[in-house]
Amino acid sequence: MLNKALNSRLTWLVGLLAFAGTAMADYGLNMTEGVTPFSAEVYELHMIILWICVVIGIGVFGAMFYSMYAHRKSRGVEPAQFSHSTLAEVLWTVVPIAILVVMAIPATRVLIFMEQTTDAEMTVKITGYQWKWKYEYMEDGVEFISSLHPDSNAARQVGSDIDPATVENYLLDVDKPLVLPTNTKVRFLITSDDVIHAWWVPALGWKRDAIPGFINEAWTEINEPGTYRGQCAELCGKDHGFMPIVVVAKSPEEYAAWVAEQQGDAVAETEAAQREWSFDELMDRGSDVYAAQCAACHKPDGTGLPPAFPSLASSAVATGPVDAHIDLVVNGRPGTAMQAFGNLLSDVDVAAALTYTRNAFGNETGDAVQPKQIADAKRG
Amino acid sequence: MSVTATELDHHDDHDHKPSGFLDRWLFSTNHKDIGTLYLVFSLVMFLIGGSMAMIIRAELFQPGLQLVQPDFFNQMTTMHALVMIFGAVMPAFVGLANWMIPMMIGAPDMALPRMNNWSFWLLPFAFAMLLSTLFMDSGAPAAGWTLYPPLSLQGGNSFAFVIFAIHLMGISSIMGAINIIATILNMRAPGMNLLKMPLFVWTWLITAFLLIAVMPVLAGAVTMLLTDKFFATSFFNAAGGGDPVMFQHIFWFFGHPEVYIMILPAFGIVSEIIPTFARKPLFGYVSMVYATASIAFLSFIVWAHHMFTVGMPLGGELYFMYATMLIAVPTGVKVFNWVSTMWRGAMTFETPMLWALAFVILFTIGGFSGLMLAIVPADFQYHDTYFVVAHFHYVLVTGAIFAIIAGVYYWLPKWTGNMYNETWAKIHFWWSVISVNVLFFPQHFLGLAGMPRRIPDYSVQFTEFNQWSSIGGFAFGLAQVFFAIILIHACYYSKKKAAAQSWEGAKGLEWTIPSPAPHHTFSTPPKINKDQLAAGHLD
Numbered sequence: 073m074l075n076k077a078l079n080s081r082l083t084w085l086v087g088l089l090a091f092a093g094t095a096m097a098d099y100g101l102n103m104t105e106g107v108t109p110f111s112a113e114v115y116e117l118h119m120i121i122l123w124i125c126v127v128i129g130i131g132v133f134g135a136m137f138y139s140m141y142a143h144r145k146s147r148g149v150e151p152a153q154f155s156h157s158t159l160a161e162v163l164w165t166v167v168p169i170a171i172l173v174v175m176a177i178p179a180t181r182v183l184i185f186m187e188q189t190t191d192a193e194m195t196v197k198i199t200g201y202q203w204k205w206k207y208e209y210m211e212d213g214v215e216f217i218s219s220l221h222p223d224s225n226a227a228r229q230v231g232s233d234i235d236p237a238t239v240e241n242y243l244l245d246v247d248k249p250l251v252l253p254t255n256t257k258v259r260f261l262i263t264s265d266d267v268i269h270a271w272w273v274p275a276l277g278w279k280r281d282a283i284p285g286f287i288n289e290a291w292t293e294i295n296e297p298g299t300y301r302g303q304c305a306e307l308c309g310k311d312h313g314f315m316p317i318v319v320v321a322k323s324p325e326e327y328a329a330w331v332a333e334q335q336g337d338a339v340a341e342t343e344a345a346q347r348e349w350s351f352d353e354l355m356d357r358g359s360d361v362y363a364a365q366c367a368a369c370h371k372p373d374g375t376g377l378p379p380a381f382p383s384l385a386s387s388a389v390a391t392g393p394v395d396a397h398i399d400l401v402v403n404g405r406p407g408t409a410m411q412a413f414g415n416l417l418s419d420v421d422v423a424a425a426l427t428y429t430r431n432a433f434g435n436e437t438g439d440a441v442q443p444k445q446i447a448d449a450k451r452g
Numbered sequence: 453m454s455v456t457a458t459e460l461d462h463h464d465d466h467d468h469k470p471s472g473f474l475d476r477w478l479f480s481t482n483h484k485d486i487g488t489l490y491l492v493f494s495l496v497m498f499l500i501g502g503s504m505a506m507i508i509r510a511e512l513f514q515p516g517l518q519l520v521q522p523d524f525f526n527q528m529t530t531m532h533a534l535v536m537i538f539g540a541v542m543p544a545f546v547g548l549a550n551w552m553i554p555m556m557i558g559a560p561d562m563a564l565p566r567m568n569n570w571s572f573w574l575l576p577f578a579f580a581m582l583l584s585t586l587f588m589d590s591g592a593p594a595a596g597w598t599l600y601p602p603l604s605l606q607g608g609n610s611f612a613f614v615i616f617a618i619h620l621m622g623i624s625s626i627m628g629a630i631n632i633i634a635t636i637l638n639m640r641a642p643g644m645n646l647l648k649m650p651l652f653v654w655t656w657l658i659t660a661f662l663l664i665a666v667m668p669v670l671a672g673a674v675t676m677l678l679t680d681k682f683f684a685t686s687f688f689n690a691a692g693g694g695d696p697v698m699f700q701h702i703f704w705f706f707g708h709p710e711v712y713i714m715i716l717p718a719f720g721i722v723s724e725i726i727p728t729f730a731r732k733p734l735f736g737y738v739s740m741v742y743a744t745a746s747i748a749f750l751s752f753i754v755w756a757h758h759m760f761t762v763g764m765p766l767g768g769e770l771y772f773m774y775a776t777m778l779i780a781v782p783t784g785v786k787v788f789n790w791v792s793t794m795w796r797g798a799m800t801f802e803t804p805m806l807w808a809l810a811f812v813i814l815f816t817i818g819g820f821s822g823l824m825l826a827i828v829p830a831d832f833q834y835h836d837t838y839f840v841v842a843h844f845h846y847v848l849v850t851g852a853i854f855a856i857i858a859g860v861y862y863w864l865p866k867w868t869g870n871m872y873n874e875t876w877a878k879i880h881f882w883w884s885v886i887s888v889n890v891l892f893f894p895q896h897f898l899g900l901a902g903m904p905r906r907i908p909d910y911s912v913q914f915t916e917f918n919q920w921s922s923i924g925g926f927a928f929g930l931a932q933v934f935f936a937i938i939l940i941h942a943c944y945y946s947k948k949k950a951a952a953q954s955w956e957g958a959k960g961l962e963w964t965i966p967s968p969a970p971h972h973t974f975s976t977p978p979k980i981n982k983d984q985l986a987a988g989h990l991d
Contacts, residue, residue, distance in 0.1 A: 100913060101897040103833055110829075118830045125820035133813060136791045140809070145731070145798040152796040155733040155989050164788045165781060172777045175827070180770060182829040187766045228517055228909055236515040236912055243515075243911045262763075267603040268696060270761060270836060274902045278832035281762045283697060284602060285690020288763035305761075305836040305904045307596045309603055310523040313907030377523070379589055379608055406691065409606060 104274050107296040107321070111277025113182045121175060128171075186278065189289045192259030196250070200262075200269030200282035200304070201416065202409045203311035203368060207250050210261075214334040217416060219364060220314045221245035228314060244301040247364065249318035253327035254294050262288040266411060267309060273302035273319050281306055294321040309409060311368055345419045345443040351427070354440055358428025361421045366429070369409060374433035381409070385433035394430075394439055398449045401426055419446040469971045478573070481565035483550045484969060488867070489572050490547025491860070495936060497539030497579065498853075502929050504532040509925035512918050517909050525908035526594035527586070533597035534614075537714065538621045539579055541848065544856045545717040546571075546628045549656050552863060553632065555962040555969065556650045558641025558978045563634035564627075571627040578620035585610040596906060598707070599674065601688040601699050605681045612682065615674045622667040629663035632656055641961070643980035647741070648987050650960050651734065654741050655720030658748045662709045662716075665752070670706040673699060697762050704755035712751045714848060716744055718815075718855030719786060722808045724960070724986065725862050726790055729805035730797030731957035733989045736789040743782035743789075750779050760831045769828050776826040780819070787816050802955070803877040807858030810885050811851065818846030821896065836906075839899025845892045857884075857935070864942055865950030869968030872942035880938060883931040890924030959986040 105115040143149055197208040204219035220228075224243050227234035236242040252258055262271055264282040272279030279302075280290045294300075302317040322330065363372065369381040376383040384390045389397050401422060402414035413422055426441040470476040480486055507528050511519050520528070550568065554561055562568045585592040590608020593599065604611070636657045640649070649657075676687040676699070686692025688699045719740075727734045734740065757776040760769060790812050799805070821843040825831050834840060865871050894917035899905075903914045910918065950967040964984060965973050982988040 100901040103830075103900045104902070114829045114833055117827055118824070118833070121824050121827055121830065125823065129816070129820060132787060132791060132816065136794060136809075136812065139791065139794045139797075140799060140801075143730075143794065143797050143799055145800045149796075149798045151731040151798040153733060153989070154796075155735055155737065157735075157792075160788075160792070161736055161739055161785070165785060168781050168784045172780060176774060176777060179773065179827045179829060183769060183773070184766065186829055186832070187769075230517040230519075230521060232516070234516075236909075241911070243909060267606065268600060272836075272904070274833065278829075279761055279835060280832075283690075283762065285694075285696065286763065302902070303904050303907075307526070307600075307603065307906045309606065310521070310526060310594070312526075313522065313904075313909050377521075380523075380606070407602075407605060 106275045106277045107294050107298065107300065108276050108292050109295070110182070110186055110292070111275060113185065114277045117179055117182055120178070124171060124175065186290075189259050189291045192257045192291055194253075194256060195259045195261060196252070197261040197263070198271055198282065200264040200266075200271070200308070200315075201411055202266050202309050203304070203315040204365075205250075205271070205315065205317060206265075206416065209331070212331045212335070214331060214338070216248050216334075217365075218246045218248050218250060218318070220316060221247055222363070224316075225314070225368075241301065243314065244303070244316050244318070246316055246318045249299070249320045251320045251322060251327060251330050252292075252294060253324040254297050254321045256324060257291060257293045260290045260292070262290060265415070266409065268306050269304045269308045269315070270306035271302075271317060272305040273300050273317055275300040275302075276319070279305045294319075297321050297323060314368075341418050341420065345447065348444075349420070349423070349440070349442060351440040354424045354427040355431060356424075357420065358424035358426070359432070361417070361425040362428050362432070365413070365417065365421075366425060374429070384429050384435070386435060390429050390433075391435050391437055394426075394441060394445075395449075397426060397430065398422075398441065398445060402446060402449050414446070414450050419443040419450075422446045479569065481561070481569055482971060483554050483562045483565070483568065484867075484971065486562075486568050486572050487547045487549075487551030490543045490550060490575075493572070493575060494540050494544035494547060494856075495939070497535050497543070498932065499936065500583070501532050501535035501540055502932060504528045504535065505925060506929050508532065509922040511908055512910070513922040514919070515910055515912050515915055520908070522908045523591065523594055526596075526906065527592040529906055530593045530596055531582075531586070534582060534593075535579070536848075537597065537710075538618075539575075541714050541852050541856070542621075542625065543575060545656075545659070545714070545852075546625075548652075548717065548721070548856070548859050548863070549628075549632055551867065552962060553635060553653055553656060554639070555866075555965065555973055556653050556960055557636065557639065557644050558961050558974045558980070559635060559639035560972060560975050562631050563639055564631045567627050568631050571624045571631065574620045574624040578617045578624065581613050581620070582617035585613050588613070598700075598703055599677060600703075601677060601680065601696055604677060605688075612678065615678045618674050619671055622671045625663050626667050629660035629667075632660040633664075636660075641974065641977040641980060647738065647990060648980075648985055650720075650986050651723035651737070651740055652717065652720035655716040655723075655744050658744050659713050659716045662713050662748055662751065666706040666709040666713075669702060670710075673702040673706065676702075697759075700759045700762060701756065704758045705752075707758065708755040709748070709751040711844075711847070712747060714852045715815075716748065718811070718852045719744065721855045721859040721862070722790065722811050725804050725808040725858055726793050726812075727986055728862075728955050728958045729802060729808075730794050730799050732793060732797035734789070734986060735792035735795075736785070737987050737990060739785055740789055743785045746782040747779060750775065750782070754779065757826060757831075760828050761835050773826055773828045777823065780823050780826075783819055787812060787819075800956075803872075803874060803881055804858045804862035804955075806878070806881045806885075807854050807861065810881070811854045811858060814846055814850030814854065814885075814888075818843055818851055821846065834899060836904055837899035838895040838903045838905055841905045842892050842895035842899060845895070849892070850888055860939070862955075863962070864939070865954035866962055866967050866969055868943050868946075869950055869966075870942050870946035871948040871950050871954070872938055872946065876934075876938050876941075880931060880935050883934070884928060887924045887927035887931060891921055891928050892924070894918075894920045894924075959984060959988065961985070 103115055103118050105112055195210040199206040204217050206217050208215040223239050224245055227236050227239045262280050262282045264284045269282040270279045276292045280288050298321055300319045304315040370376045370384050374384040404410050404412035420443045423441045423443045423446050430437045430439045588610040590610045593614045595604035679685040680687050686694040688694045688696045723734055754776045756772045825834055898914055898917045903910055952966050953963040
């Protein structure tokens with residue numbers, strides 16, 4: 073009986089050691105060292121505290137196993153009757169305090185380093201929405217929405233029959249990644265428009281909550297060009313598991329070229345918002361916008377998930393007066409997952425989505441909502 | 453009523469048990485019967501909460517969504533936590549307190565027996581209300597058991613049922629705590645000084661003060677959610693001048709003492725069992741009491757370590773890191789004391805001892821990961837990942853629940869007069885201890901490798917460890933069904949009778965009365981004989 077107990081516990085301990093040992097990095101068992109000065113420091117701290125725990129664990133459990141082996145009744149031992157030892161008790165109070173102080177010093181140093189958001193060379197504002205991220209490059213005037221990649225989105229539906237293993241970077245891929253220059257100190261301003269989210273890319277070494285009404289600060293400086301993936305880390309509703317983050321780090325030159333390209337696209341989009349769009353153009357674009365922005369809640373066939381997410385098919389709003397429908401989509405409905413899409417999408421996209429929902433799912437109102445109407449609604 | 457009373461007089465057996473089923477259970481004022489009610493209720497909730505965990509682990513068995521919609525998954529994680537915390541762990545401890553505290557301090561019953569009845573009978577109604585939300589249009593709460601706004605306010609009208617259920621649970625807990633404090637402070641037999649009390653009584657006394665201090669805080673927090681949701685206030689709504697982070701501060705000011713409410717009585721149980729089977733007095737009795745009190749004090753000043761990522765100022769983060777690290781000191785004292793109690797004892801390894809030993813090791817592992825989580829920069833990586841899930845399941849499942857199971861095996865002979873089947877119980881132990889590690893240990897790796905918690909689906913590189921974890925989960929769940937069978941067998945079918953002193957090395961007043969314990973015990977206070985007490989070596 074006892075040998076069995078002992079063997080099992082020893083096996084267990086060996087397992088623990090193996091975990092702490094070299095095997096970790098190879099099999100995705102351990103924390104990443106990351107690609108920023110901060111993430112490397114965090115990894116160091118993690119390993120120090122892990123080893124301290126392993127050593128204390130070996131000491132305490134070792135004494136316990138020895139006692140379980142040597143001091144058992146079946147060996148005929150007489151129990152001692154001591155119940156107190158001032159020396160031992162003082163020692164095992166003072167020594168742990170000393171260990172904690174030793175641990176607190178590097179932790180404090182790293183934390184102070186982490187909180188230094190000054191002297192950043194550029195700023196990106198990150199806003200969490202259910203269930204996507206908006207990125208605004210404060211200096212360069214670029215902004216866009218980043219949400220789950222359509223391939224992952226199709227595969228993750230219940231009963232999709234698509235094997236996730238066949239989807240590249242399943243659930244960790246987006247339609248449009250955050251692009252950042254390497255070797256540049258980037259400051260992030262993190263907030264949310266609805267519920268609390270958390271922005272987390274493990275390779276950068278931290279996560280930070282995105283809270284409505286608050287703007288949190290954090291920073292990074294990525295040393296290695298590459299693609300780094302993460303996810304929302306704070307429960308934010310039904311699609312919390314489906315709002316990934318992808319950061320692509322490029323050399324400063326490539327980054328500058330990327331920014332120029334984005335700015336060109338933005339100009340084209342502004343011009344497009346000025347002209348009159350045909351019904352077919354709007355329906356075409358609307359079906360894409362609907363799939364990316366609306367289908368998560370209202371379902372691809374418009375039936376929704378009542379009562380939280382109403383059906384759009386022959387709904388009072390989608391078949392009712394156009395102005396009320398525009399108002400709802402532009403300004404959202406506070407306290408629900410219905411966002412103020414006027415701040416989130418371009419006027420063309422909002423107009424296209426409105427046209428689509430007023431004519432798809434058997435709604436057939438025949439209305440074509442023009443981008444100008446959206447601009448007017450925003451002005452109030 | 454008068455008819456029943458006459459019948460009662462007529463049919464009462466020699467120990468004055470009420471004979472009618474309703475009289476005995478619904479109107480009970482007897483601490484033993486109410487203790488039984490609590491324990492049975494807790495076992496039922498444990499199995500219900502466990503079946504929710506089975507749904508969670510089944511969905512997470514492979515990537516992709518196979519069984520449930522994400523929203524239902526969120527309802528399951530939320531309800532699993534609420535049912536396990538408020539329905540399984542806390543009532544189990546109150547049940548043990550009801551049964552054991554009067555017998556341990558030589559009191560005839562709890563100080564406030566009618567209130568005792570009410571504290572219990574609120575619970576079935578509270579949980580009927582909570583569980584009924586699963587069948588409502590807007591569904592069960594799905595924002596996590598922490599109910600963080602604004603997300604929790606997005607749910608439907610069933611939210612009101614959840615809040616009232618939490619209010620009832622809080623009233624029940626507060627009354628239970630008042631009763632325990634009144635009993636311990638007023639009803640000890642002459643000669644049972646505070647520093648002669650069994651450690652289980654001490655840990656419960658301190659836990660009861662924690663309960664009285666923090667349950668009203670939870671009630672306040674959820675009431676503010678209620679008015680924000682239904683009466684247009686803006687306590688937590690930034691757009692109305694409120695503060696969503698304030699909820700987290702209030703919640704965790706309740707929440708951190710709450711986690712110690714779920715572990716201090718476990719410390720007490722283990723401190724009873726280890727000396728019994730080591731046949732040696734508990735090492736450092738007085739330091740155990742002081743360590744418990746220190747942990748309770750520290751629990752009030754560390755709450756924000758649950759929310760390091762909300763963006764506190766540097767000074768706040770440093771303070772909460774240092775204060776949290778300090779908890780390791782009194783907790784360490786306890787573990788060292790347990791090991792020293794075993795040292796040079798004469799140990800045997802009956803089932804209660806096996807569970808207690810597993811508790812010491814596995815709870816300590818949960819303590820280690822807790823220490824890691826205290827390191828703020830590292831917490832920025834660990835926070836809200838499966839590393840945290842692994843951590844709190846090590847302290848709550850292999851901590852609190854293992855201690856409860858140990859206590860049940862330890863005191864069951866006293867309650868029923870029967871011994872459980874030792875072979876089956878050992879199978880239950882080994883089956884559980886292996887499967888629980890298969891279940892939770894890989895979750896450390898998942899968290900470190902980057903898997904967030906509370907997600908219904910995951911990227912394919914997390915598949916293998918999730919499969920391990922699910923297999924362990926199913927095995928652990930099945931083992932607890934076996935546990936229920938062992939208990940039913942021990943209560944009704946076991947032929948092996950228990951002696952008054954069911955364990956060779958057991959000390960304490962509860963072992964001086966017959967097994968099963970008569971309906972009324974210590975109607976006249978016992979004469980305390982120092983040698984009978986676990987703390988009898990102290991003078």
